[in-house]
Amino acid sequence: MQIRLALPSDLPAVRDRLRAVFGPQRAEHRMDPVSQLIKAVISARTYDEVAWAAFIRLRAAFPNWATLTLADPAQIEPVIDPVTFAEDKARRLPILIRVIILKRGELNLDFLKDEPLDEAMEWLTRLPGVGVKAAAATLNFSTLARPVLTVDTHVQRVGGRLGLTPRGGDRTLAYDGLMEQAPADWDADRFFELHWLLKAHGQSICSHFDPACDLCALRDACPRIGVGRDQEGDVVAFRGPRTLPGEEAGI
Template sequence: MQGQFAFVSNDIARWRSRLTPLLVGVEALPRRTPVGQLVKSLISGRTRDPVSLAAYRRLGARFGSAAGIAAATPIAVERVIADVTFAAAKAEWLVEALRLIGRERPDWRLGFLGGLPLGEALGWLERLPGVGRKVAASTLNASTLARPVLIVDSHVLRVLGRLGLVATHAEAEMASEIVTAAMPGWNADDFLRFHIALKRLGQTVCRFETPACAACPLASDCPSNKPLG
């Protein structure tokens, strides 16, 4: 197993180096509180970043806090985030998740997750409505908790699948665990920047229906770019 991870680690390090140009112009954003990042990530699935960010800001302006959202009706929340994909379902998940957190943590502070083993922290979040590995990893990695774990969305999963790191129809959880385990020396920023680079590649080059393989900086490593025979 150690040898296998060493091989994977070399691949990942090489991919990160080749993807560095995609990070030009990317500025480090202030990290949100864990509950704030949870809210932002939960409403962002299948939605363009500017749209989900605007919806997140409207939630803050309308309800003021996690407690305010938890006290609202799902319909009221849906009206505020109406332009995100699957707004009705996300509103239900968001209200229910924050109410559950509030019953256990009345101050909605999730700093304790920083002291749990990574698997336990992910599991605590993933039992919440609407929270899968992508949202849980984002809450831990992109917030002030700054935990070293890879965020895997649909773009990242597609790229890693085409590269052969995971099976084509693998789950985000498996992809996140493989990369996270393979790079024990990376910190939270390393994982976050790798996520951003892979996501940008998936959005602009390694697209779902029409991948531009000739323009891909990872083409020489990609089995999907090699002709059969």
């Protein structure tokens, strides 16, 4: 689909400006892909620090991930609690591990390093409970180090406001839109950095309800500058006049 761009296909410019604010973001430690997938699954809709603590407890309780296949969800839930939807995630984790073993004959995802990227994404998103965000995180954050962008809620919101992705709820469309615009020569580290920069921006400046547009490093190019709450506290769709060359403000 045709995507209107605030910064003409300029993910490198977005990255550079946000890097000037938040500093360079590097992958200091990459986990094996199975561990990363489990981490991604239990992280859904959960604050990072809560998810990391739950992951560390889970790893301590199940040092061999394959033993999760035999675990009762009632054993897993208190270990990962208070992640969001802990009961549901506890039920799904053994199923996820069983399916991987059934499909591959072993609990190992290293083969995804050599698969075409689209096929690797498709393979992962066919697993039960694995969406496009968890699949991309597995491919990009882990030792697989594949060049793919992890689009979480912050990345999706910022991308939508900047006009880099369609606004709305479809995570896959946001992922497809951003991947289409990424330079073909970007490696895994560049996608990793863009993810964490957009996330940091979304968490601190371009927040859901009260974006601090006056402090934003991207404000001169953002068609949604001024989006936020009005004086009564209601969310307003667009508040700041902004006309991009050849475009109407507020689009």
